[in-house]
Amino acid sequence: MSEIDNLQKADGIEENKLPINNDDATKKTSSEINEEFPAETLEAANDETSSQTSEVIKEDNTEVKENEKEDTENEDVINEIEASNAEDAEDEGNKERHTIEVKEYDKMSLESLAIEFEKLLKNEKIQAIRSHANDINNEFKTKFQALLDEKKADFLNDGGNEIDFYYTSPVQKRFKAAYKEYRNKLNDHYKSLEKNLKQNLSHKLEIIEELKGLLNLEENINTTYKHFKELQERWRNTGPIPRDKYNNAWNSYHHHVERFYDFLHLNRDLRDLDFKHNLDKKLKIIERAEELAKDDNITRAFRELQELHKMWKEELGPVERSKREDIWERFKNATKIINDKRQEYYKEIDKVYEKNLENKLEIIAKIEAIAAQESKSHSSWQKKIKDIEALRNDFFNAGKVPIKVNEATWSKFKQAVRSFNKNKNAFYKGLKKEQYENLQKKLELIKIAEDNKNSEDTDVTTVLMKKIQSDWKKIGHVPRKDSDKIWKQFKAACNHYFDKLHSKRNAASQEQIDAYNKKQDLLNGLKKITLSGEKDKDLSTIKEQVDKWKKIGRVPNDKRYIEGKFNKTLDGLFSNLKMDKNEVEMIKYENKLDTLNSGENNITNLDNERSFIKKKIDEVKGQINQLENNLQFFTNVDDENPLVKDVHNNIKKHNEDLKLWKSKLRKIKDLY
Incomplete structure (x- = not known):
């Protein structure tokens, strides 16, 4: 249990009742001042009760200015705490707000934002998630608008008219439903709260009136004092009141409490006992504040400091006048230390935000540079679109920027993206x-x-x-x-x-396998043929076998090696016949052409064969021309010269080859 909890428990104080202010020394009555202060310190006492801009009568102007500056700074801190507590006085959910984790909503996706909002709505008090709800709602609207702009650009790229554009998404509907539920619950809460606030204000005003009446009661002072303590307890236990009535109500209440303590001068024992009790509690509050001044968790320390101010102002009464100034100064000094550390903490955060701003401005500059580049191809634009999408994600993940430039930065980002989309749309409209x-x-x-x-x-x-x-x-x-x-x-x-x-080919595959088997049988039989020695008869026998081979048909591609075996067997048979070499070659070539012409790609195969033969013809002609040119170098040389004879033989051989190639070319042309 923390020290602040111990203080509250010791004094019978419940948590989260009323907000905080500065000191019990706010408004001093003139009777107190006249009684306990001489005339020369009257002005200082009055100043302490109002704005506390000057603690004592200054002896020189320099000291006055320095002290006034310091007091003004201190007063700013007190006023900040006072204003925050005045706001919290209207809402009992303020403590819960401080304990709910504030996540990095700017780095969440649309779906994650919707899930987080639903979780807060389900698990937390409605009044405690107000700031979280606002942050999530703003972030969702920003990111959904960016998505909307992107979808609109795509719609226009596809030839759509801007007036016809409409886009919605499941995550948008989900978030809208959750936000509507939040608004309804919040409205119901405030309607109920408004009624309670008015009732509580009425009760506190009644307590003030009863305090006034204590001074006129004719009864034993102990009974009156007991009545006074009961009124104090009722005040503490009365719930929140409207924030705009808070300070006036508290000042009025405290004024009449002070008047009652003036009244107690008739019984100083009771008053001194109360003063001592209050002093002990306020010293403990000061000690706790001084401990918090050493705490590294600035946010937590400042929140607890607010609670300490709340107890100081709302839960405890005054101390004896001679000690009021000293303990208030001590409390203010601890408060100032905590606030100075807090200001330094926020300066560091501001540095982070400034760095985030630099990063975002660099990202915007990159988007502007890409938007300014000219691109004339679809692929180039697609690359730029990916680059812009990556930069958009970097922008959303770059973190928060100073709030004073947040709107301007977002506007500049949207303008840069809009400029890119405009150029992109113009390009794609030109492609229509x-x-x-x-x-x-x-x-x-x-x-x-x-x-x-x-x-x-x-x-x-x-x-x-x-x-x-x-x-x-x-x-x-x-x-x-x-x-x-x-x-x-x-x-x-x-x-x-x-x-x-493919179905037809699969059906034909079995037929080709059968053809291969038949050709294999024919080849085996051909190897066993014995020629008679009569040229014409043997030639007829060989041609008959060739015709049978042709009629069998195509074999599978991976079995076409059998054609080579067949030709090799034919070469062996023809070698036994006294036949012209070119005649034998043409018989075998006719079989080759038949194979080429029977396939699925017969036209392509024949085209390739014809190109090959034409090339060979050109090569042979070139060789003949070269040899004939070489003969011109042999002048006054007998034809019986070995070198000359060798050239003539080569020319003769090439002419025979040329004749064979031309015969093959005619055969191919006949097929066309």
Whole structure:
């Protein structure tokens, strides 16, 4: 239990009854002053009871000014405490307010703010969360407005008209419902409070009237004193009153308490006993205040200091006049130390706020710089949008700024973001025409895909489908509202065709495996053939086997090596025949062309083969020209010269190769 609790318990005082003021020495009656102070100190005593701007009669002007300055500073602190307690006097929830944690609402998301507000509403007294509710509400409105601006910008980018814009969200509805409940509960609280405040004020005024009447009672002084103590207890136990009536009511009450103590000069024992009791309690309050002056928790120390002032003013009566000045000065000095530390604490907080302000201004400057940059591509704008979003988050997480510049800083931030959004909107409005043209191009591709999705001409259609897929990727953006719809439509048509194609290929795979098995059997049989030695008959036999091979059909791609084995076997058979080399080569080439022309990509395969042969023809012609040019260097040389003969032989060989390549090219052209 704290010292302040002990003091309250010892004096039979309940917690949180009435607020605080400075000293019991507020308004002194003229009878007291005339009785206990000589004429030369009368002015000092009167000054002590009003604003306490001067403690004694000064001997020189310099000392007067210094003391007046110090007293004014002290009085400012006392007035601040007095004003706070006067406000709290109207609301019994003030102590709870001090114990509720104030979180960093500026760093919370919209959803977190709504959750925190609901938790306060559920777990705390309605009057105790007033400042928290205001802070959370202001933060929510600020962040939701930023979100609203962003959604509005997106709406305008998509071609919407500003007058048609509307946006709401579940978290907004949730917060509005909680805030409405808070306002209703708070209104109900104040209606009930207003009635109680008026009743309590009426009771306290009645107590004041009874205090007045004590001076006129003709009864034993002990009985009157007992009655006086009962009135004091009733005053303490009466609840809060309106704040605007608090000081007047307390001053009137204290005035008549002082008058009663004047009246007690007839029985000094009772008065001295009360003075001693009050002095003991006030000394304990001073000791506690001096302990608080050493406390590092400034906020907690100042809150308890308010309670001590409250007890000093509201719960305790005066002490003997000779000691009033000394104990009040001692209490004020402890108060000043605590307040000085508090002011230093707030200066440090102000430094943090100033640093936060610097950070926020730097963030705003970065946003302004990005907004001023020119960008002519969608990708560039998308990067800038991400950068701005990151800066917006940094701004919201940068902490509080001094309250005097808070509104201006927020306004400057909104203006910077609004400038960026304006430029962004202008860019995307310029893209609307291009996006519409892109939409028409993609719609044309969709029509091609849908018109050909059931085609059976797989060789042509497969190439076409792949081409329009490539073209689709090259076309730029379309309006966002159409993007998903047309993509699904295009994708469905393409998938329909390729699913059908793959299904057909899967069905054909078994047929190709069977073809491979048949060719393997044919190849094994071909290896066992024994030729008769008659050229024409043997050639007919070989061609017959080649025809059978062609008719079997395609084999799986991973089994195409069997074609090489077949050609190698043919080479062995042809080597036993006395046939022209080019004739044998053309027989084998016809079989190769048949294989190339039977696949799914036959056109592509034939095109590649034709390009290859043309290239070979050009190479052979180049070699022949080179050799013929070389002959020109052999002048006056006999044709029987070995070098000359070698060149002529090479030319002859290349001409035979050229003839073969040309024959192959004619065969390919025949297929076209």
